[in-house]
Amino acid sequence: MKNEFDYLIIGQGLAGSILGYTLLEKGKKVMVLDEPKLQNCSKIAAGICNPITGRNLVRTWKSNQLFPFLNDFYPKLEKQFNRNFFFQIPIYRPFQTLEQQQDWSVQENKETEEVIYPKNKSTSNFEKNINDPLGGLLIKNGGHLRTDIFLEAIKNYLIEKNAYQKELFDFDKLILNENKVVYQDIQANHIIFCRGAADQTNPFFHKLPLAPAKGEILHIDFDRNEETVRKLNQIILNKGCWLVPFDDKLIENNLNNKVSASEKEIITTFRTGSTYNHKDLSLESTEEAKQEIETKLQAVLNLDYQIIKQEVGIRPSTRTRYPLMGTHKDYPQMSIFNGFGAKGVSMIPYFANEFIEYLFTGKELEKIVRIDKWLNK
Ligand SMILES: Cc1cc2nc3c(=O)[nH]c(=O)nc-3n(C[C@H](O)[C@H](O)[C@H](O)COP(=O)(O)OP(=O)(O)OC[C@H]3O[C@@H](n4cnc5c(N)ncnc54)[C@H](O)[C@@H]3O)c2cc1C
Incomplete structure (x- = not known):
């Protein structure tokens, strides 16, 4: 049978x-x-969902359909499973160049729904440690999923x-x-x-145009006493690389049915990355990828950290995108x-x-x- x-x-x-x-x-x-x-x-994915992406800071493909759907879907499953895995926190995207900042000002009115702050601001939003001299966008409607x-x-x-x-x-x-x-x-x-x-x-x-791409990420840990770390708990930083809070106590809290973390608890562990490689599809982590991520991270953040681990995944990318x-x-x-x-x-x-x-x-x-x-x- x-x-x-x-x-x-x-x-x-x-x-x-x-x-x-x-x-x-x-x-x-x-x-x-x-x-x-x-x-x-x-x-191992960072789990970020971001409605405004790319160098040109444009609405991502189908964002008008995708984001209302996912902002309903993941919270509904959190309730159903009594687990905490979806975090609707804003993405802070410092401008990389003056040109990018100016291009954004031209488009600004088209995108206002997603951008909550700083609409016309063009100076640094963090007083220290984060390299954002041209200001940046704080993008709402996105967040990150703890995929594990x-x-x-x-x-x-x-x-x-x-x-x-x-x-x-x-x-x-x-x-x-x-x-x-x-x-x-x-x-x-x-x-x-x-x-x-x-x-x-x-x-x-x-025959399908699958074109897998290897990606590597780092798990890092900061000093708890840093004021910037507290601020980094409330955003996903995205300039050249991304930096996402990764609460290592969340699994334990979830198992104890402690669905929301106490406000006093500061997350000091983060995921950062990632690399994009179509040639090397091995599952080995590499020194080159580590250096690439660290260089990008240090360009945006002036804070000491310790690397906890490095992870590798192969994205199911396509030639058509x-x-x-x-x-x-x-x-x-x-x-x-x-x-x-x-x-x-x-x-x-x-x-x-x-x-x-x-x-x-x-x-x-x-x-x-x-x-x-x-x-x-
Ligand atoms: C470093 C990195 C960072 C990323 N960050 C993000 C991000 O921030 N946001 C985002 O949206 N996406 C991100 N991604 C991409 C995201 O991970 C993928 O879009 C998504 O996870 C693809 O899911 P999938 O189910 O198609 O493939 P996979 O997650 O690879 O799942 C495939 C499954 O098939 C199983 N399988 C394969 N062959 C067999 C077999 N013969 N028998 C049984 N089982 C089999 C595997 O065990 C696996 O469980 C990232 C990816 C990487 C590598």
């Missing part, structure tokens, strides 16, 4: 987790297979629903029957690949949901919903994310 499911999902990074969760909430029978020993870039805690919470939810199995998926064991898939003792109506960068070698989807999703042209029981590059936290909740509507009703996905043109090549 086979165990029967509507959807078999391969991979429990952010893509497989959010897709699996959303399908279960919509009443479908789901099984997620994942091998936690493989690289999972979701776990989020993924663990979703995994527990999947386990509770009998929807998770630790398993190294092997293509040789996959049997495609007419309109069904069979994998060992599992039979499903549909299989969805969410293996991140590993899907570059997926035998069914290898847009995600990739859809059903295989020859196998209607097989799909992929992937290619979220460096923006999985902001894109995946919205696109999981769009993708599910496509699966359920056939509603067309927008052209730029569709896979048909690549598979037809």
